[in-house]
Amino acid sequence: MRLRTLFLVPAWFWLAALFAAPFAIVLGYSLLTRGVYGGVEAPWTSENYARLVDPLYLSILLRSFLMALAATLVCLILAFPAALFISGAGKHKNVFLQLVMLPFWTSFLVRTYAWLFLLRDTGLINTALQSLGVIHVPLPLLYNDGAVLLGLVYGYLPFMVLPIYATLERLDPALVEAAADLGARPLAAIFRVVLPLSKPGIIAGAVLVFIPCLGAYLTPDLLGGGRTVLVGNLVQNQFTTARDWPFGAAVSMLLMGLVTLLVWRILRREVEDLV
Secondary structure, three states: OHHHHHHHHHHHHHHHHHHHHHHHHHHHHHOOEEOEOEOEEOOOOOHHHHHHHOHHHHHHHHHHHHHHHHHHHHHHHHHHHHHHHHHOOHHHHHHHHHHHHHHHHOOHHHHHHHHHHHHOOOOHHHHHHHHOOOOOOOOOOOOOHHHHHHHHHHHHHHHHHHHHHHHHHOOOHHHHHHHHHOOOOHHHHHHHHHHHHOHHHHHHHHHHHHHHHHOOOHHHHHHOOOOOOOHHHHHHHHHOOOOOHHHHHHHHHHHHHHHHHHHHHHHHHHHHHHO
């Protein structure tokens, strides 16, 4: 037991240094008062949390949840067929997996900027459509919710594909064959056999996509152009433009608490299903 504890000491140290200490600092900031020139100062107050019930901030939080949920659902719709195809690709599956992970070879910022050149009024899409005579006026493809959703789905789709693929890879093909022997058509076998058995991968992928989408600020800032303000942008603005660190810390604590509660509920439900 002592040897086990000794080996756990480095992990406890890094956990305290990289998580507990920053968490305590942000929590402390959220209970202090904004300084005259930014920063924080005494006295201690709970006013920062009271401001969170303002309809403006509640609407931003709701918009963030809806945007993250929409991105997660779109990723699931696109990722499941892709993962199913890769799991049955035989000797070529490694090639397709490399293609899924290929975007990670470049910076997320560079990939997001690429969408700016594709979606802007003089971008590739509008230029091509105008050249073909399909449109005469550029389409408003940029600086709206649709562009933000597109950027989120593009950025986090691999996080949905890989967990679902890992689950489907371990799926016994005999189960699908048994469903076919019992008269189930391919589509029915997918929805009634494959999809329920891939539930762990779907849940893992949904968590991996929903959480970063909920706190995203780079994609909404670049592709939304300031018109789509999510909770991540709110936190960023409080720490930079507004220089209201206590309120930014309070928003961060609220977001962290909601995400923790959500993940805890999902994990608890998984344990209950296993029992």
